[in-house]
Amino acid sequence: MIDRSYQKLSSLLTIITFLVLFSGSAGAVDLNSLVYPALNQIAIPEVEEIKLDNGMRLYLLEDKTLPLIQASVRIHGGSYLDPVEKIGLAEFCGELLRTGGTEKYSSDELDELLESIGGSAETSIDVIAGSLKLSMLSSYTELAMDVMAEILQRPVFEQAKFEQLMVAARSSVSRRNDQPSSIGDREFEKVIYGKDSPYARHTEYATLNAISRDDLKAFHQRVFRPENVQMAIWGDIDSKQIVELVKKHFGAWEKGKEPIPDFPKVDYQFDTRTNFVDLPDVSQSNVYIGHLGGRLTDEDHPHRIVMNNILGVGFGSRLFKQVRSKAGLAYSVYGVFTANLSYPGTFYNYVSTKSESTVKAIRMIIDEIKRIQNEEPTEEELKLGRDRYLNTFVFNFDSKGKIIERLVYYDFFGLPKDFLNKQMEMVKSTTAADVTAAAKKYLKPESLRILVVGAAEKLDEPLAALKNGEPQKIDITIPE
Amino acid sequence: MQKYKALFTALLAFVILLQPLSAPAATDFDFSALEKSVFEHSLDNGLKIIVLPRHDAPVVSLVTWVDVGGADDPKEYSGLAHMLEHMAFKGTATIGSRDAEKETKLMADEDRIFERLRLERLKGRLADPEKLKNLQEQMNKAIANAYAVIEPNAFSNILQSEGGSGLNAFTSRDQTAYIISMPSNKLELWMAMESERFFEPLLREMYKEREVVAEERRMTVDNRPMGKLVEEFLSTAFKAHPYGNPLIGHMSDIQNYSREATQRFFKKYYTPSNMTIALVGDVKPETVVEMAEKYWGRIQKRPAPPRIATVEPPQQGERRLTINDRAQPAMIIGWHIPAETHDDMPALAAFADILGQGRTSRLYRRMIRDEKAAVSVSSYAGWPGSKYPSLGVVFCYPAPGKTNAECEKMIYEEIEKLQNQLLTDEDLEKVKARAMASFIRGLSDNMGLAQQLATYQQIWGDWRQLFRELERINKVTPQDVQRVAKQYFTASNRTVSSLETIVEKASADKATATGETKK
Numbered sequence: 001m002i003d004r005s006y007q008k009l010s011s012l013l014t015i016i017t018f019l020v021l022f023s024g025s026a027g028a029v030d031l032n033s034l035v036y037p038a039l040n041q042i043a044i045p046e047v048e049e050i051k052l053d054n055g056m057r058l059y060l061l062e063d064k065t066l067p068l069i070q071a072s073v074r075i076h077g078g079s080y081l082d083p084v085e086k087i088g089l090a091e092f093c094g095e096l097l098r099t100g101g102t103e104k105y106s107s108d109e110l111d112e113l114l115e116s117i118g119g120s121a122e123t124s125i126d127v128i129a130g131s132l133k134l135s136m137l138s139s140y141t142e143l144a145m146d147v148m149a150e151i152l153q154r155p156v157f158e159q160a161k162f163e164q165l166m167v168a169a170r171s172s173v174s175r176r177n178d179q180p181s182s183i184g185d186r187e188f189e190k191v192i193y194g195k196d197s198p199y200a201r202h203t204e205y206a207t208l209n210a211i212s213r214d215d216l217k218a219f220h221q222r223v224f225r226p227e228n229v230q231m232a233i234w235g236d237i238d239s240k241q242i243v244e245l246v247k248k249h250f251g252a253w254e255k256g257k258e259p260i261p262d263f264p265k266v267d268y269q270f271d272t273r274t275n276f277v278d279l280p281d282v283s284q285s286n287v288y289i290g291h292l293g294g295r296l297t298d299e300d301h302p303h304r305i306v307m308n309n310i311l312g313v314g315f316g317s318r319l320f321k322q323v324r325s326k327a328g329l330a331y332s333v334y335g336v337f338t339a340n341l342s343y344p345g346t347f348y349n350y351v352s353t354k355s356e357s358t359v360k361a362i363r364m365i366i367d368e369i370k371r372i373q374n375e376e377p378t379e380e381e382l383k384l385g386r387d388r389y390l391n392t393f394v395f396n397f398d399s400k401g402k403i404i405e406r407l408v409y410y411d412f413f414g415l416p417k418d419f420l421n422k423q424m425e426m427v428k429s430t431t432a433a434d435v436t437a438a439a440k441k442y443l444k445p446e447s448l449r450i451l452v453v454g455a456a457e458k459l460d461e462p463l464a465a466l467k468n469g470e471p472q473k474i475d476i477t478i479p480e
Numbered sequence: 481m482q483k484y485k486a487l488f489t490a491l492l493a494f495v496i497l498l499q500p501l502s503a504p505a506a507t508d509f510d511f512s513a514l515e516k517s518v519f520e521h522s523l524d525n526g527l528k529i530i531v532l533p534r535h536d537a538p539v540v541s542l543v544t545w546v547d548v549g550g551a552d553d554p555k556e557y558s559g560l561a562h563m564l565e566h567m568a569f570k571g572t573a574t575i576g577s578r579d580a581e582k583e584t585k586l587m588a589d590e591d592r593i594f595e596r597l598r599l600e601r602l603k604g605r606l607a608d609p610e611k612l613k614n615l616q617e618q619m620n621k622a623i624a625n626a627y628a629v630i631e632p633n634a635f636s637n638i639l640q641s642e643g644g645s646g647l648n649a650f651t652s653r654d655q656t657a658y659i660i661s662m663p664s665n666k667l668e669l670w671m672a673m674e675s676e677r678f679f680e681p682l683l684r685e686m687y688k689e690r691e692v693v694a695e696e697r698r699m700t701v702d703n704r705p706m707g708k709l710v711e712e713f714l715s716t717a718f719k720a721h722p723y724g725n726p727l728i729g730h731m732s733d734i735q736n737y738s739r740e741a742t743q744r745f746f747k748k749y750y751t752p753s754n755m756t757i758a759l760v761g762d763v764k765p766e767t768v769v770e771m772a773e774k775y776w777g778r779i780q781k782r783p784a785p786p787r788i789a790t791v792e793p794p795q796q797g798e799r800r801l802t803i804n805d806r807a808q809p810a811m812i813i814g815w816h817i818p819a820e821t822h823d824d825m826p827a828l829a830a831f832a833d834i835l836g837q838g839r840t841s842r843l844y845r846r847m848i849r850d851e852k853a854a855v856s857v858s859s860y861a862g863w864p865g866s867k868y869p870s871l872g873v874v875f876c877y878p879a880p881g882k883t884n885a886e887c888e889k890m891i892y893e894e895i896e897k898l899q900n901q902l903l904t905d906e907d908l909e910k911v912k913a914r915a916m917a918s919f920i921r922g923l924s925d926n927m928g929l930a931q932q933l934a935t936y937q938q939i940w941g942d943w944r945q946l947f948r949e950l951e952r953i954n955k956v957t958p959q960d961v962q963r964v965a966k967q968y969f970t971a972s973n974r975t976v977s978s979l980e981t982i983v984e985k986a987s988a989d990k991a992t993a994t995g996e997t998k999k
Binding site (some may be wrong): 099315321328354 | 509527535574575624632636640644659663666668669673692695703807808832838839840855880910914917925926
């Protein structure tokens with residue numbers, strides 16, 4: 001059951017005082033005079049949690065507002081398990097689970113069945129987990145359970161569908177350098193985690209050609225086991241009926257023989273590196289500056305959230321004010337500190353700026369990273385940094401799907417149910433000194449890795465002028 | 481950049497939004513209760529208010545819907561509706577200035593210098609280069625001076641720090657929309673600020689923002705192959721109606737926008753009677769009306785804006801165009817069809833669904849599943865707009881090693897089948913079931929629902945039409961679909977545009993080198 005302490009949230013939110021960055025006096029509207037009523041109570045619904053004998057976990061939430069049954073299944077295991085010569089294996093498996101047919105339904109039959117009733121079921125597998133999302137009219141509840149059982153337990157990876165997928169996969173490899181920003185996103189992951197890291201690598205013609213249907217079947221056999229599965233179902237459902245149907249369809253599912261290996265560790269040395277991808281034709285550079293990030297469970301992560309909001313999130317942030325508003329060097333500039341549960345995230349700052357101001361913009365960003373370590377935020381900055389989080393907190397609870405999916409995610413990693421609430425409390429009490437301490441502890445302006453995707457010849461200064469390691473060119477030619 | 485992306489997505493989303501809805505065959509859910517809980521009110525100045533109270537969570541989705549779009553752009557100022565959407569985030573006389581009095585004066589300086597610069601530029605080759613250079617320098621200085629007395633981004637900042645989520649806006653050919661969700665206790669803040677920006681907008685940073693829009697154009701059209709293709713396609717398909725004009729504007733027009741022209745456009749189209757606000761969430765209608773009277777009621781009633789009289793004349797023969805680019809091939813084919821309110825639209829929507837929407841569609845099965853000629857193919861009825869007569873379109877990306885020409889042939893063959901063979905009732909039942917399910921799903925999302933209510937209010941003059949669409953599609957017969965297939969999808973009524981890859985020998989065959997898949 002969910003912790004009822006969430007309910008005190010409403011009273012907490014109401015005592016947040018209101019102050020507006022507001023100037024001018026002649027207007028008809030005086031925002032400072034507005035008094036807001038208390039926010040209505042956030043009703044946190046009770047989620048029923050059940051564990052089957054075979055280890056599969058079930059989460060149920062009844063909500064009769066609309067005649068829909070919705071499901072979201074999380075499967076532990078992802079592309080981090082791909083053998084090095086078969087990168088793409090997990091991703092293809094995720095795609096074909098739904099589109100490659102099952103023992104009971106051929107791919108055509110399944111498409112026909114779902115589309116004739118306006119139902120949808122889609123699957124995918126990313127780096128750390130698989131997902132199945134289903135939505136149907138609740139009058140088809142039994143069918144919904146049958147379809148999920150087929151997709152998760154008995155996919156057949158039809159040959160024709162496998163071939164169709166290969167055509168699409170080759171096409172996307174061939175199109176992957178069409179946009180500078182997608183080149184940058186892809187290559188910066190490799191700059192941080194290493195080009196062969198399971199958290200950064202990607203398919204090539206060679207790796208996708210090495211994947212066979214038998215590989216897909218073996219991957220499915222290994223990963224799709226009840227102890228790896230968390231199934232959340234909500235909407236216009238009768239919990240008793242769902243439990244019966246789940247037992248009928250999933251009760252006999254056998255446990256796997258061995259547990260899935262843990263998420264690999266990230267081997268990271270803090271150092272300085274400057275990399276570039278040379279695109280002689282472009283007029284704008286895409287720039288990434290950062291280093292390894294952290295985890296959601298780091299004890300002072302809430303302080304880091306406020307710190308990052310002040311540094312790089314939104315219109316009032318230091319990066320935005322300095323690089324865009326004051327210097328006019330960019331339309332888009334921001335900083336992000338991602339904190340995962342499975343493996344360390346990334347701290348990175350992004351700017352897109354015209355070629356001729358690239359090095360200037362990089363210097364400015366590095367200065368701001370240093371400044372947030374040394375210069376305490378003003379009252380106004382601190383307030384903005386906290387309010388951005390606190391005032392939007394209610395949107396963590398504005399749909400049943402968000403509530404139940406977060407519960408599933410936290411439950412997998414063993415987080416307490418009041419985790420988010422505790423985080424919020426800590427954001428609320430963050431001081432200027434906390435912000436500076438978090439910046440000193442987690443940001444390393446002396447050990448930055450920089451990636452520039454742009455036209456090397458057109459830059460305002462050579463990248464070597466940054467003295468951030470010898471600039472290394474990254475070759476993005478697509479290997480045969 | 482972000483906004484323009486949203487704008488393009490909105491074009492496609494809008495098509496989907498207007499898809500007709502089907503009969504409640506598979507559920508006995510009673511929609512009339514939902515319909516009855518919708519509250520509407522008009523202020524004396526003509527502003528329309530639509531409220532759907534929903535108290536599941538203490539949040540509310542808020543939409544301001546203006547009946548003006550790219551189609552309404554003045555001839556010499558293409559893209560002005562979109563420019564105005566940008567300007568609406570620049571604050572007001574009371575929000576965003578450090579020194580209002582000084583700012584007024586500095587803005588007047590900008591305007592005066594720009595007018596001289598503009599007139600000199602219009603002399604073309606006869607312009608005096610020295611004078612141009614001098615005026616441009618003065619202009620840059622005036623822009624910098626005006627910028628020094630403003631509080632940049634104050635408007636967005638206030639809303640976001642008070643809990644605003646998903647603050648955004650989009651411009652389509654048919655409308656301009658401003659959207660945000662707020663904690664419901666901040667309703668009054670939104671009422672005050674949203675009304676203020678349309679009561680007393682201050683077009684500050686006008687000349688600086690033009691450069692941002694110009695960058696947007698470079699990014700989304702000039703340097704993006706698909707953006708270029710769309711622009712060329714539409715300007716070829718429409719010879720008379722403004723649906724053929726670029727939504728973001730021609731570069732030369734963008735650089736010619738003045739504050740005065742933008743202000744004039746605002747006065748003409750942002751009249752209260754031309755706007756609807758839709759609110760879905762944790763609010764009480766009586767509170768909404770009370771606040772609306774207080775804040776939106778300040779706006780003076782003004783005459784209704786003019787509407788577009790130009791009607792696209794019947795097309796006299798097929799039109800074709802090709803652009804060459806380094807990117808992979810793609811094609812867009814379009815046929816003229818009527819506006820959303822026309823009686824043929826439900827049948828055309830059914831036709832588009834069966835032809836090219838989803839994994840059971842004719843084009844998917846033939847081109848992606850069976851012949852592996854394409855990696856993506858889809859069709860829509862009512863793009864790039866739906867308020868005026870528009871297009872039925874097919875978008876297609878050929879598979880590696882396959883050509884636009886091969887794909888085009890298959891697309892026509894599948895259309896011919898729909899012209900020659902009558903659908904079964906069962907085929908149509910599926911279309912109706914799909915529409916029904918997606919209608920119900922749409923009801924679960926406050927923001928989506930607020931936008932739908934506003935859309936139907938604009939296009940039909942009555943939000944209730946949202947709930948009438950079911951009846952509309954229920955009347956569609958196989959004969960209707962066949963008739964519209966024959967009537968509209970003819971060779972002489974179509975425009976065919978393709979992007980062909982510039983062949984660089986070394987890399988051209990790479991994607992197809994391993995044509996055989998591993999078994």
